[in-house]
Amino acid sequence: MTSDSRADAMGELEERLAQLEAERDERLNDLKRVAADFENYRKRVARDQESLVARAHERLVKELLPVLDDLERALQAAAEHEEAKLADGVQLVYRELRDALSREGLAEVEADGKFDPHVHEALLSQPSEQEDGSVIEVLQKGYQLGDRVLRPARVVVSQGE
Amino acid sequence: MTSDSRADAMGELEERLAQLEAERDERLNDLKRVAADFENYRKRVARDQESLVARAHERLVKELLPVLDDLERALQAAAEHEEAKLADGVQLVYRELRDALSREGLAEVEADGKFDPHVHEALLSQPSEQEDGSVIEVLQKGYQLGDRVLRPARVVVSQGE
Numbered sequence: 589m590t591s592d593s594r595a596d597a598m599g600e601l602e603e604r605l606a607q608l609e610a611e612r613d614e615r616l617n618d619l620k621r622v623a624a625d626f627e628n629y630r631k632r633v634a635r636d637q638e639s640l641v642a643r644a645h646e647r648l649v650k651e652l653l654p655v656l657d658d659l660e661r662a663l664q665a666a667a668e669h670e671e672a673k674l675a676d677g678v679q680l681v682y683r684e685l686r687d688a689l690s691r692e693g694l695a696e697v698e699a700d701g702k703f704d705p706h707v708h709e710a711l712l713s714q715p716s717e718q719e720d721g722s723v724i725e726v727l728q729k730g731y732q733l734g735d736r737v738l739r740p741a742r743v744v745v746s747q748g749e
Numbered sequence: 750m751t752s753d754s755r756a757d758a759m760g761e762l763e764e765r766l767a768q769l770e771a772e773r774d775e776r777l778n779d780l781k782r783v784a785a786d787f788e789n790y791r792k793r794v795a796r797d798q799e800s801l802v803a804r805a806h807e808r809l810v811k812e813l814l815p816v817l818d819d820l821e822r823a824l825q826a827a828a829e830h831e832e833a834k835l836a837d838g839v840q841l842v843y844r845e846l847r848d849a850l851s852r853e854g855l856a857e858v859e860a861d862g863k864f865d866p867h868v869h870e871a872l873l874s875q876p877s878e879q880e881d882g883s884v885i886e887v888l889q890k891g892y893q894l895g896d897r898v899l900r901p902a903r904v905v906v907s908q909g910e
């Protein structure tokens with residue numbers, strides 16, 4: 589290698605070195621930026637989750653205000669011994685509450701077939717004309733919210749004849 | 750510079766170059782890792798938020814099941830014309846619903862002082878013995894959940910004498 593070509597090679601190496609240093613620093617800056625974005629996102633998520641739960645609650649609680657109003661009216665009717673008005677009021681309140689909860693996804697557990705331990709709780713079993721292992725009476729309704737069973741239906745199960 | 754010292758210098762430069770390349774690649778790997786963590790976190794958050802809202806709802810809906818049960822019992826009493834039982838049932842349902850909602854943070858808007866446009870809505874104003882601008886009657890109760898007014902109290906305001 590001549591002295592000149594060596595100097596050229598060194599010049600190239602130094603140039604490449606400076607370029608690599610710049611690349612490394614750039615990656616480091618990218619890393620810092622992404623890490624900072626991540627951290628901010630985490631903080632925002634924590635805040636959002638609180639307000640998300642609060643808003644979700646707010647909506648449901650707000651839907652229940654008319655139920656509370658109509659219950660107060662029914663109580664008023666009871667105090668004034670207006671029995672027909674009271675009975676109508678209770679009907680209305682029941683429909684309102686049931687509708688508000690079914691809009692939230694609440695559904696009654698079905699209980700007109702075979703006993704299913706996932707959604708039923710057997711409180712009694714009795715001899716009966718119905719098929720062995722079928723539900724013959726519901727003592728307390730069960731409810732599910734989407735796929736989740738909030739409360740199993742409490743039932744009487746047939747032992748067969 | 751001697752030929753030997755030039756060779757040494759080139760050797761050092763090459764070593765430094767290899768080191769920088771390794772550093773740059775390491776930073777790049779860090780960056781990819783953090784970016785991947787960030788992406789996974791985003792996905793998890795989206796899933797969590799759904800289940801968070803679902804769980805929050807589930808708790809409140811579950812608290813309302815006994816209210817629904819007792820309403821059904823009250824309806825049964827109404828159907829059987831057991832008026833005293835019906836009136837008691839409505840009392841019970843009212844207390845249960847009010848208590849469940851107050852555990853969620855629901856509170857009645859106060860309405861026994863000066864008219865406050867943040868929590869009251871004036872439906873009427875009337876001459877009255879009470880001080881000008883004070884609330885003299887509540888036509889519909891208002892409710893707030895924590896700091897948020899879900900519904901202003903609808904009131905009659907005094908115009909003074």
